[in-house]
Amino acid sequence: MTLTKSQGxxxxxxxxxxxxxxxxxxxxxxxxxxxxGALVSMMACDKDDNNDNVGVNFGTGDFAILNFxxxxxxxxxxxxxxxxxxxxxxxxxxxxxxxxxxxxxxxxHREFFKAALGTNAIQALEVDFSTVDFNIRDSVLKTAKxxxxxxxxxxxxxxxxxxxxxxxxxxxxxxxxxxxxxxxxRDLLSNxxxxxGSVIDANGLEMSRKxxxxxxxxxxxxxxxxxxxxxxx
Amino acid sequence: MNTLKVLNIISEQDPEIFDRIDTRRKAMHAFTGLGKKIAxxxxxxxxxxxxNKAYGQAPTSSVIDVLNFxxxxxxxxxxxxxxxTNSAGLIPAGAATSAITTIRNHELAxxxxxxTAITGAGGTPVGKxxxxxxxxxxxxxxxxxxxxxxxxxxxAVAQTLEDTGVRAYKGQAGNLINSDDVLExxxxxxxxxxxxxxxxRQMxxxxxxxxVKPWITGKDTGGIGALVQANYDGEELTxxxxxxxxxxxxxxxxxxxxxxxxxxxxxxxQVLALVDAFIV
Numbered sequence: 269m270t271l272t273k274s275q276g277x278x279x280x281x282x283x284x285x286x287x288x289x290x291x292x293x294x295x296x297x298x299x300x301x302x303x304x305g306a307l308v309s310m311m312a313c314d315k316d317d318n319n320d321n322v323g324v325n326f327g328t329g330d331f332a333i334l335n336f337x338x339x340x341x342x343x344x345x346x347x348x349x350x351x352x353x354x355x356x357x358x359x360x361x362x363x364x365x366x367x368x369x370x371x372x373x374x375x376x377h378r379e380f381f382k383a384a385l386g387t388n389a390i391q392a393l394e395v396d397f398s399t400v401d402f403n404i405r406d407s408v409l410k411t412a413k414x415x416x417x418x419x420x421x422x423x424x425x426x427x428x429x430x431x432x433x434x435x436x437x438x439x440x441x442x443x444x445x446x447x448x449x450x451x452x453x454r455d456l457l458s459n460x461x462x463x464x465g466s467v468i469d470a471n472g473l474e475m476s477r478k479x480x481x482x483x484x485x486x487x488x489x490x491x492x493x494x495x496x497x498x499x500x501x
Numbered sequence: 502m503n504t505l506k507v508l509n510i511i512s513e514q515d516p517e518i519f520d521r522i523d524t525r526r527k528a529m530h531a532f533t534g535l536g537k538k539i540a541x542x543x544x545x546x547x548x549x550x551x552x553n554k555a556y557g558q559a560p561t562s563s564v565i566d567v568l569n570f571x572x573x574x575x576x577x578x579x580x581x582x583x584x585x586t587n588s589a590g591l592i593p594a595g596a597a598t599s600a601i602t603t604i605r606n607h608e609l610a611x612x613x614x615x616x617t618a619i620t621g622a623g624g625t626p627v628g629k630x631x632x633x634x635x636x637x638x639x640x641x642x643x644x645x646x647x648x649x650x651x652x653x654x655x656x657a658v659a660q661t662l663e664d665t666g667v668r669a670y671k672g673q674a675g676n677l678i679n680s681d682d683v684l685e686x687x688x689x690x691x692x693x694x695x696x697x698x699x700x701x702r703q704m705x706x707x708x709x710x711x712x713v714k715p716w717i718t719g720k721d722t723g724g725i726g727a728l729v730q731a732n733y734d735g736e737e738l739t740x741x742x743x744x745x746x747x748x749x750x751x752x753x754x755x756x757x758x759x760x761x762x763x764x765x766x767x768x769x770x771q772v773l774a775l776v777d778a779f780i781v
Contacts (some may be wrong), residue, residue, distance in 0.1 A: 451699035472610030
């Protein structure tokens with residue numbers, strides 16, 4: 269009996285790993301395709317020195333990472349501002365209250381980075397939410413889930429590139445709030461999905477994404493042309 | 502508690518650790534690449550190997566001490582949830598049991614990950630302490646003695662442990678800033694604890710156990726009260742890096758929202774003081 273159970277457990281673990289690996293491969297391929305599309309203009313720029321400055325430049329060192337975070341917070345703040353301005357059909361009082369909280373958190377993050385970066389800050393970005401139907405709960409919450417999960421993976425992946433202990437701590441103060449958002453949004457869509465296998469691996473670790481991979485995923489929602497050449501790939 | 506050293510800054514014990522890691526950065530990248538080709542289960546071992554590579558030998562105690570500090574907290578969380586899921590009638594069947602089981606399994610995965618990482622790095626994982634989840638320091642008669650028979654009290658302790666865990670990991674980030682792979686692994690655990698905290702808070706709200714949101718407002722305990730106030734003290738900050746977050750940039754940001762948007766860290770010493778009553 270014990271042996272059979274063990275074999276079953278091993279099989280389950282194996283299956284889980286296979287699924288994770290399959291998903292990882294899929295994500296990698298998807299990411300590669302998106303990257304290829306998003307970076308076409310950059311690659312062209314490499315052949316023409318005059319075009320090196322095409323697109324918003326993130327700067328160098330810690331400023332590049334902070335501007336990267338600033339870009340993501342701009343995206344999130346703009347999204348939730350729209351969510352609250354045009355509530356989806358059937359938004360409950362509790363949802364209205366907590367989604368308004370999230371909007372305010374994202375605005376606070378955005379304005380914080382803007383103030384902290386000062387003259388080193390990138391410009392205000394123009395967003396494109398044309399693929400989102402703000403009247404439909406499912407459309408809004410699925411987009412919110414994608415943004416929150418992406419944001420957490422972005423901060424998790426960017427921490428290693430920060431040289432300043434102070435900035436690292438600030439990023440740490442923000443990422444756990446994004447993770448609280450992510451869990452809440454996921455539970456709204458499907459209760460109990462707050463930390464499921466699509467974002468947490470077999471070691472109980474949440475995924476990280478490299479800055480350029482994050483921007484590739486965010487790119488369809490950002491109209492302003494970005495130049496990610498100074499960000500870690 | 503005696504098995505734990507109170508840790509502060511790695512460089513106090515090993516000022517050259519950061520330089521050492523820098524010179525070995527190429528080796529670390531090579532190993533990171535290799536790690537991607539290996540099944541997930543090998544990740545902790547790879548982390549340990551990378552640490553070894555960074556030093557050219559087993560690392561000195563400081564990074565391992567940070568990992569052992571984290572391991573102690575994960576033991577605490579795992580044992581708490583294990584006893585809870587083993588307590589018949591405590592957690593309602595269905596979604597609640599499913600959620601707590603998910604969280605318990607993550608904490609076990611964290612325990613195993615950290616143990617393997619520490620061993621792989623040439624260190625010795627600390628043993629599992631004896632716990633007194635009543636918060637009575639071994640008497641079994643502390644204020645949380647009913648945590649495994651009273652669902653409301655159980656969720657109150659769970660919320661406090663998760664919120665405190667988030668603060669504890671956050672407080673170690675600076676200590677790991679030049680140990681990139683360990684830092685990233687710690688961040689990867691940190692956000693999972695925050696997801697747990699968010700869900701447990703939602704469970705408390707859904708059961709009318711407290712007027713609580715998925716995030717921490719001010720230094721509010723969410724109705725748990727004075728017993729855990731110290732776990733939340735310091736969360737009420739509304740100024741970050743000397744920048745006032747209230748109404749920042751002319752936007753209408755309340756003091757509540759300003760405090761909610763940033764979670765605050767705890768030092769090692771603060772965390773050890775908070776969990777002292779639970780560790781015999």
